[in-house]
Amino acid sequence: MSARNLLRLTLVARRSASTASASQLGFIGLGNMGASMATNLAKAGHQVRVFDVSRAAIDAVVAGSEGRASAASSANEVVPGASAVVTMLPSSKEVTQIYSGSDGLLAASKGNGTLFIDSTTGEPGVCEKIAEEAQQAGAVYIDAPVSGGVVAAKNAQLTFMCGGPKSAFDIAAPLLAAMGKKSIHCGDKVGSGEAAKICNNMLLAVSMLGTCEAMALGKHLGLNPNNLAEVLNASSGRCWSSEVYNPVPGVVPGVPSSRDYDGGFLCALMLKDLRLAQSAAAQNQVSTVMGGLACQIYSLMCAHGLAAKDFSVFYKFLQDQQNKSN
């Protein structure tokens, strides 16, 4: 970040801080996650101009905002007057389309030092490119993908993983606090948030699949699943998947395994993140033997009609035949 951009940003920050309850923001991307995030920003007292390709999505957010959200008729229209703009898009492809070029968001910010906070889950390399373009356009761009699903978004309980200069992170933090419970600064390099997220999700997939196999093996060896979970959680096999989100129905109340794997973090979304990880690994010449197999397993489960089931459904998939006969 150049000294000039940093100065602009600091001025913006002071302005925001002095008028915290009335800062002007932009928000683009009002899907399941984005709509809740924009609503939470409005609830926290901010004025938010919102845009989505679906007019109905815009209207719904505006209607639920107690007068603090207003409709924009294009993505670029949310920029003028906004100290910060949050984007929540389907993938890196849309990020490039909306931010980049002479008709993009960065150009629309006209060198006013706007802070762009991108919560899209995407490729670290794309974030780096947009950040460079932002700097040339007199704007600041950081990545801030989230962990936690639709329910966490609604309840402002998301975790944000952020990449970019610490100074920019510090300015973004109060806004993120209106949408989540925690923000982690993952690195000064833009894209570090995305990088941390795909590493986390790759490890999550591997440990979930391992947990499913360990629980299935234990069951076939005659162990009671609750006993086995207790042993694992007191031992070196302990992981988030065994403790908090156990894939065996009945071991942990309220998680997707206990409602036939409906809802939760869908196999299709895990597959998407694993493919981002595989792509990042290939570009950076890293071997990920277990992560690669995890990616194939989720691909196979999606081919078997489980794309819309929770990612812990591998426990059931492993033992498909037995379930049919029981």
Added chain:
Amino acid sequence: MSARNLLRLTLVARRSASTASASQLGFIGLGNMGASMATNLAKAGHQVRVFDVSRAAIDAVVAGSEGRASAASSANEVVPGASAVVTMLPSSKEVTQIYSGSDGLLAASKGNGTLFIDSTTGEPGVCEKIAEEAQQAGAVYIDAPVSGGVVAAKNAQLTFMCGGPKSAFDIAAPLLAAMGKKSIHCGDKVGSGEAAKICNNMLLAVSMLGTCEAMALGKHLGLNPNNLAEVLNASSGRCWSSEVYNPVPGVVPGVPSSRDYDGGFLCALMLKDLRLAQSAAAQNQVSTVMGGLACQIYSLMCAHGLAAKDFSVFYKFLQDQQNKSN
């Protein structure tokens, strides 16, 4: 367990409880682990007759026991007069050799209701067979493999995973408490302790390999390892391997990764446990796709000369070439 054996065992238990500081025990198998375990039993005030194929190993334990350990000249010689006998052997093969048949430990117990506690890491199926034979011989056999390595054995900080009737477990518990910090009753079926241990270690291997890959990917994406570990440990990728035993040198002080992967839980031992898991899975018709690949990876690392390194060395193995040039 038959009513008759249970009665015998209860009587033995009462006898033990009333004379807790002076009960007579047997111990067979004085390797790195067993020698410390026998010593801790003696330190706790028990009289222990000890045997090993190595006379030197016997002498060392006797010498360090403040007069409470005595040498036996054969395995069977530890049995007469002992209310309980603990065994810590290399594998299921030795368990069968020593316990079974007309010249084995069970026969030597002469129907006196001796409690045999087997801490060998082995096959659940073998434990079941020995338990049946024990019942016929008027003895009681439970399995109680340990978690924690040589240091934990020395400091009486082992965790015991036990399989067998709850009544037998309750009688064993005070003895186990002299050698460890925790005992878990994994199931009423003898072999449940072994079953839980191999499930745990399979999950441990999978999550460790996944942690190594996630940390390596993050490093190549420009993340600081400490930052990434912090993110994982606050997120859904959290596991024992990321939190307590991180495979990247410097992230967690004092673990094997910080001393070039020396000591710790050796790849060769992890491979042995993974093979037990694969064997149990095959016998019980369970698929363990990730566990199977983990087994192959440890086999490959052993073939590359890493058998005597800690099992977290996969982080280094993944990036072999870079380490050579750096």
Added chain:
Amino acid sequence: MSARNLLRLTLVARRSASTASASQLGFIGLGNMGASMATNLAKAGHQVRVFDVSRAAIDAVVAGSEGRASAASSANEVVPGASAVVTMLPSSKEVTQIYSGSDGLLAASKGNGTLFIDSTTGEPGVCEKIAEEAQQAGAVYIDAPVSGGVVAAKNAQLTFMCGGPKSAFDIAAPLLAAMGKKSIHCGDKVGSGEAAKICNNMLLAVSMLGTCEAMALGKHLGLNPNNLAEVLNASSGRCWSSEVYNPVPGVVPGVPSSRDYDGGFLCALMLKDLRLAQSAAAQNQVSTVMGGLACQIYSLMCAHGLAAKDFSVFYKFLQDQQNKSN
């Protein structure tokens, strides 16, 4: 093979050669494969005493033998008077049970230099042990597992893979020729036939799974399966599975893929062979990364109800969902 046994065997061989059309044989194990093999020996003019645990199986072979097969009432009863005995059993476990010990086949041969030809698919290590015991009992034991299924057995078109001294192989060869089209001497060590068979079948599984994936990928990329098969078979991807036994329906007429994967070489049998390979690899400290994954994939397919389908069904399993919707 000791000089004494070899002499006996040579004498037996001369006797057999001089009376080729009337030699006395034994045959144990009259399942789908064994019944056809015994029948073909009888058709070739030999007198064959046959045994199986199923009386009906014995009767069927005797009935179809034009008077040259006769019923034995126990396994050992086929031995007296026989120059050679062929066994075709379910697994190594039955081989040990029937051959070994004071009441086994080897003892029943009473040092008469009987040649035992074992066509069971089993563990090389078990064959070695039986061969040693045979030598002590004054008999000769070689392994001769087969390739080719039920149809090949019926039409005397099997391939035999043999392990044992060349002199013993030469004596066995004319008998094998009555049951198959080809016999290969794989090595002088008994067990070499089993070893070669499990190596072959592991490679078969790997290349079949790879062929299924290549054909599925090509289809999704818009290639005509016949065109792609032609390219593969003219290029470095060529293998038995792509050329002779293509897993895509319609590419090669008459193979199981063209009749919804019915019949053929069942997934359950391939899984059995892959487990033998994994067991042999573990005992010999060899890594088989692809072979290990192949084993897991067949285990998963069996859990999904495909145990009784041909092993090329992975092509369908890979794309399960699409098949459902089409």
Added chain:
Amino acid sequence: MSARNLLRLTLVARRSASTASASQLGFIGLGNMGASMATNLAKAGHQVRVFDVSRAAIDAVVAGSEGRASAASSANEVVPGASAVVTMLPSSKEVTQIYSGSDGLLAASKGNGTLFIDSTTGEPGVCEKIAEEAQQAGAVYIDAPVSGGVVAAKNAQLTFMCGGPKSAFDIAAPLLAAMGKKSIHCGDKVGSGEAAKICNNMLLAVSMLGTCEAMALGKHLGLNPNNLAEVLNASSGRCWSSEVYNPVPGVVPGVPSSRDYDGGFLCALMLKDLRLAQSAAAQNQVSTVMGGLACQIYSLMCAHGLAAKDFSVFYKFLQDQQNKSN
């Protein structure tokens, strides 16, 4: 291909056929492969304008062409007057850069119906896009990646796998015949040649890795490698890797395994092709479980310093430690 372009192409074809020995061609990309291919076109009597980013590469081809190759000072300069232009570039990225846009090759062809034959190994999807752009520009573009390495290129022994309309393939065929021994029309869709090539190479990788494991397992079970290769090649494990290019030194004379895996088809290139396959599989929602693991294994071997060794070196990698000690 539109009727108008096809007409143009047919006219060009007639012109070429009538003056076969003197047609004017263009060639771009004079690396190890391309230089030999361009030289072979010149040797066959064609006039070839050649271009490369390296002036030295251009000069070498011109010098060895007996006056039939001439230097171009830019890529576009090879187009005017050429009935056909062959490109042999590092990857799809360079294909897009050179062909596409208002300053690209397609624009430079000025609607004259030039036939572009692209022998780059790349992504089928990119070929499709360039073919569409070609049609709009009044040109014809087909893909024709090659199989066979540097030696085959030098000796005009390449195999071409072609995608595009049959009529265009027929026109290209005589030119391809000057550079190779065989051309296969893989499909009418442009990109079919690339698709077939990546399917073939994925299967090649899987079957080579499987062959290495089967040969290694056999060796550890005591089989002579020549015997085992003979068995495999007479059985269902037979594949190109076992028959023609066996990975065990000494089994097939003259292949890379017999010269310490030097030369041949490098691991780094196989890894590149496997990544193309993984990318194509992900885009088309196909699972490739074995192909995915093969990709990871080649990545791991490259990380272990084997990038410049032949792809059959996995046989050695599998048994690294033994080789060190022997």
